[in-house]
Amino acid sequence: xxxxxxxxxxxxxxxxxxxxxxxxxxxxxxxxxxxxxxxxxxxxxxxxxxxxxxxxxxxxxxxxxxxxxxxxxxxxxxxxxxxxxxxxxxxxxxxxxxxxxxxxxxxxxxxxxxxxxxxxxxxxxxxxxxxxxxxxxxxxxxxxxxxxxxxxxxxxxxxxxxxxxxxxxxxxxxxxxxxxxxxxxxxxxxxxxxxxxxxxxxxxxxxxxxxxxxxxxxxxxxxxxxxxxxxxxxxxxxxxxxxxxxxxxxxxxxxxxxxxxxxxxxxxxx
DNA sequence: ACGCCCGCCTGTAAGC
DNA sequence: TGCTTACAGGCGGGCG
Numbered sequence: 062x063x064x065x066x067x068x069x070x071x072x073x074x075x076x077x078x079x080x081x082x083x084x085x086x087x088x089x090x091x092x093x094x095x096x097x098x099x100x101x102x103x104x105x106x107x108x109x110x111x112x113x114x115x116x117x118x119x120x121x122x123x124x125x126x127x128x129x130x131x132x133x134x135x136x137x138x139x140x141x142x143x144x145x146x147x148x149x150x151x152x153x154x155x156x157x158x159x160x161x162x163x164x165x166x167x168x169x170x171x172x173x174x175x176x177x178x179x180x181x182x183x184x185x186x187x188x189x190x191x192x193x194x195x196x197x198x199x200x201x202x203x204x205x206x207x208x209x210x211x212x213x214x215x216x217x218x219x220x221x222x223x224x225x226x227x228x229x230x231x232x233x234x235x236x237x238x239x240x241x242x243x244x245x246x247x248x249x250x251x252x253x254x255x256x257x258x259x260x261x262x263x264x265x266x267x268x269x270x271x272x273x274x275x276x277x278x279x280x281x282x283x284x285x286x287x288x289x290x291x292x293x294x295x296x297x298x299x300x301x302x303x304x305x306x307x308x309x310x311x312x313x314x315x316x317x318x319x320x321x322x323x324x325x326x327x328x329x330x331x
Numbered sequence: 332a333c334g335c336c337c338g339c340c341t342g343t344a345a346g347c
Numbered sequence: 348t349g350c351t352t353a354c355a356g357g358c359g360g361g362c363g
Contacts, residue, residue: 062355062356062357063357064357093339093340120357136357136358137357138356138357138358139340139341139355139356139357139358140340140341140342140355140356155341173340173341173342174339174340174341174342174355174356175339175340175341176339176340176356176357176358177357187358210333210334211333211334212333212334212335213334213335216334216335219357221357221358228356228357229355229356229357277355281355319335319336319337320336320337320354320356321355321356322354322355322356
């Protein structure tokens with residue numbers, strides 16, 4: 062659910078609200094929340110640190126500690142939320158970690174499905190491909206990713222090692238905007254199709270950030286203040302199965318790629 | 332190496 | 348009405 066746009070909205074919120082704040086203490090209660098290291102090590106490295114910058118790498122949130130190499134890394138995975146509140150606000154169920162700030166506010170990590178994680182590291186979070194929201198990301202970069210690949214286009218777009226930040230929603234939306242089918246062999250794209258897809262990805266992500274991300278029916282994503290986004294009202298194919306295509310009027314269909322839903326217009330996408 | 336599938340989780344909603 | 352089942356999906360691991 063949280064993909065690049067949702068994580069970017071959260072990063073911007075953190076930049077405004079949290080950068081400059083000092084951590085007093087951290088309480089980790091979730092059994093799986095800190096799993097790349099001893100939770101005690103994370104608590105020790107965070108306690109007393111100042112949060113000096115808010116960054117993002119693909120879907121990872123990065124908070125620099127004391128300007129140094131240590132970085133607090135947060136991945137929301139499916140259902141994670143990072144919420145900044147007053148300490149007397151009711152603590153929601155599935156609150157797995159609380160970062161207490163010096164001014165009394167709490168930064169809470171809430172995650173019903175427990176796939177999300179926190180860790181403190183000096184290393185990059187994982188082997189990530191280029192960030193498609195980076196202004197220096199060009200059509201030739203995308204051409205290099207798809208060249209010679211047999212994998213289906215959508216699978217490649219969602220492979221974080223090739224391109225960092227797209228998930229199920231925005232890959233479907235970008236493929237619709239580009240007029241391309243999800244199951245095209247990636248390497249079969251011509252130069253003009255690659256250019257179209259590049260533009261579609263850039264514009265799709267930018268629009269989603271403008272609308273502060275997508276919050277689906279099940280609630281999932283909210284910003285740092287607990288508010289939902291509005292981009293779900295601008296989806297053009299995602300979760301629109303059985304409804305008319307907004308471009309041609311024919312019916313949007315839902316297919317399966319692996320165990321995941323894929324939405325497309327068979328007329329507009331080829 | 333490459334491509335693809337499963338399992339990890341739990342809340343919600345549809346189906347019987 | 349109450350129970351069961353399907354579904355949501357990012358990503359690591361493992362398979363062919």
